[in-house]
Each structure stands twice: as structure tokens, then as C-alpha cells.
Amino acid sequence: MGWNVTTGLDADQLDELVARVHQELVEDPDSPVMQGRLWALGLYKPVVPVLFLLRQNPVQQAAAELFGVSQAIVSRRWTALLPVVEEVLTGHVPDPSEVSAGRIVLVDGTLVTTWDWRSEGTRLFSGKHRDTGFNLQIAATPAGDLLAVSAPVAGSRHDMHAWHQSHFPEAFAEREGIGDLGYVGSGLITPRRKPPGxxxxxxDKAGNRSVNTLRAAVERAIAHLKDCKTFATRYRGPLTRLPDIVKVVTALAFYKTGW
Incomplete structure (x- = not known):
């Protein structure tokens, strides 16, 4: 059975990832994954549901029904293997300052929506998007190739704040960068505002058209990143785990493109 739609990886990529997870666990025999039934089933069956949960963002009960296991087993596989997947893919995430050398850097923000948790709702509410979530800063090349993804910032904070909170200002300090009007004053090239009255x-109109034409590439990069439905639809997991999810999804994006 092929898992391309389910996981977003082709057969060779999935085989290689499972082999790396296997090697990582063999080198750590005290890992809880190496104990009991999870290991006895082999690693293909545990790894695929983890990728499925990231790619399609279903409720765990739906994943359990699809893979013929209980929701508790899906939950255990998710908890045990997600950090291992992140670890084996870390090397695929490039240094943004190195891969952006000699390139124009396009920057934009996107909202990863979340449930409106009562204790966090106001902090996470984005007035721009009229929804709750976290702001991610995305950097890409004019060809639409992903360069970097920032750690999540509360959705109530605008792009300029998220930009300064990220590692982007240092990573792209010597690069020519382009952003939208949300980055006026950041040092990035932005469209010109309409003068009052x-x-x-x-x-100005011609310049703005040129800037916006170039910026379309970062929007394509965001769209490709959101092939992972965890980013495109409402994230329903614990908010404290979202930074780790962002790291895994980012690493998978670079892994799929061959970094």
C-alpha cells in the first residue's frame, strides 16, 4: 500500500525516514519505544500514523479507526515517536544565513489557527484574521523555495513584533529583504503607503506592483508549507507542544525537497 497522500512522502522518502528512526532507537535501547508492543509491531506501522496526524490533522479516533488500533495506541505512538522524527530530520534544516547568501529574501507572516482556549483566547486572537492562533514568520526565495520558519508567536502580535522576536533579523542582516506593509520600519523593502489625503x-504605484509581484513567491512557499493540514486547519493539540510541531513540520518540508 502506498502512503504518499497519507504522509506527504514518496515511498523512498518514507522508507529512509523509517530506517533512520529505527537506527536512532537502536542506539537508545532504554527508549520507551523499544519496550513492549510498540516495538514488537515493527516501526512502519507506528511511524506512518505519526506522519498521518501531522499531514491530515484528523482527530486521533479517526486515525485509530483507519489503522485498526485503539485511540490510546495512536496517542502513545504520537507522544513517543514525534520527538524521534524531529531528531532524525534536524540535519535537513539549513542555516538560513548560509542558504540565503547572495539571494533576495522574501518574508511574510501566516496564522496557524488553534482552538479558542479560554485562558489564552485574548492573547491568541488576531484582529487581522479575526481568529485565534499563532503567528509564524516565513522566509523564502523569489523562486518560492523555503528558507526558514520562525518559532510561533501569539496571534495577537503583529508581523513586525513577530519579526523582531524571530531569528530572522540576525540571519538575514546582510540580505536584501522584501515584505508587505506590516514590515514598514524593519529595514525590509516594502510597498509605499498612500499619503494622507x-x-x-x-x-509609487509601479514600485508597489513590482514589490507585490515578487512577494507572491513567499505566499506560494506558505501554501506549500500548509500542505501539512496541521498548519492549514485548526491545531487541536496542547498549545505548549506547538513549537515542537512547527520544528517537525519545517524539517519535513526541507526533507521532502531534498535538503
């Missing part, structure tokens, strides 16, 4: 000049 006036119309934009013909030169």
Missing part, C-alpha cells in the same frame, strides 16, 4: 504617485 492624497493619491499614490505613478512611480
Amino acid at each position: 492624497q493619491e499614490r504617485s505613478a512611480g
Whole structure:
């Protein structure tokens, strides 16, 4: 059975990832994954549901029904193997300052929506998107290739704050960068605002068209990143785990493109 749609990886990529997870666990015999039934079933069956949960973002009960196990088993596999998957893919995440050398860097923010948890709702509410979630900063090349993804920042904070909270200002300090109007004052090239009570000049309009045409590439990069439905639909897990989820999804994105 093929798992390309289920996991987002082709057969060779999935085989290699499972082999790496196997090797990582063999080198750590005290890992709880090496104990009991989870290991006895082999690793293919445990790893695929973890990737399925990331890619499709179903409730765990749906994953349990699809894979013919209990929800408790799905939960245990998720908890035990997600950090292992992150560990074996860490090497695929490039240093943004190195891969951006000599390139124009495009930057934009996107909202990963979450449940409106009562204790966090106000902090997470994005007035721009009229929803609750976390702001991720995304950097890409003019060809639409992903360069970096920031750690999540509360959705109530605007792009400029998220930019300064990320590692992007240091990583791209010597690069020519382009952003939208949310980055005015950041040092990035941005469209020109409309002067109060006036119309934009013909030169400003032409310049803005050029900037926005270039910025379309980072929006494509975000769209590809959101092939992972955990980012595209409402994240339903514990909010404290979202930073780890972001790291895994980012690593998988680079892994799939051959970094």
C-alpha cells in the first residue's frame, strides 16, 4: 500500500525516514519505544500514523479507526515517536544565513489557527484574521523555495513584533529583504503607503506592483508549507507542544525537497 497522500512522502522518502528512526532507537535501547508492543509491531506501522496526524490533522479516533488500533495506541505512538522524527530530520534544516547568501529574501507572516482556549483566547486572537492562533514568520526565495520558519508567536502580535522576536533579523542582516506593509520600519523593502489625503504617485504605484509581484513567491512557499493540514486547519493539540510541531513540520518540508 502506498502512503504518499497519507504522509506527504514518496515511498523512498518514507522508507529512509523509517530506517533512520529505527537506527536512532537502536542506539537508545532504554527508549520507551523499544519496550513492549510498540516495538514488537515493527516501526512502519507506528511511524506512518505519526506522519498521518501531522499531514491530515484528523482527530486521533479517526486515525485509530483507519489503522485498526485503539485511540490510546495512536496517542502513545504520537507522544513517543514525534520527538524521534524531529531528531532524525534536524540535519535537513539549513542555516538560513548560509542558504540565503547572495539571494533576495522574501518574508511574510501566516496564522496557524488553534482552538479558542479560554485562558489564552485574548492573547491568541488576531484582529487581522479575526481568529485565534499563532503567528509564524516565513522566509523564502523569489523562486518560492523555503528558507526558514520562525518559532510561533501569539496571534495577537503583529508581523513586525513577530519579526523582531524571530531569528530572522540576525540571519538575514546582510540580505536584501522584501515584505508587505506590516514590515514598514524593519529595514525590509516594502510597498509605499498612500499619503494622507492624497493619491499614490505613478512611480509609487509601479514600485508597489513590482514589490507585490515578487512577494507572491513567499505566499506560494506558505501554501506549500500548509500542505501539512496541521498548519492549514485548526491545531487541536496542547498549545505548549506547538513549537515542537512547527520544528517537525519545517524539517519535513526541507526533507521532502531534498535538503
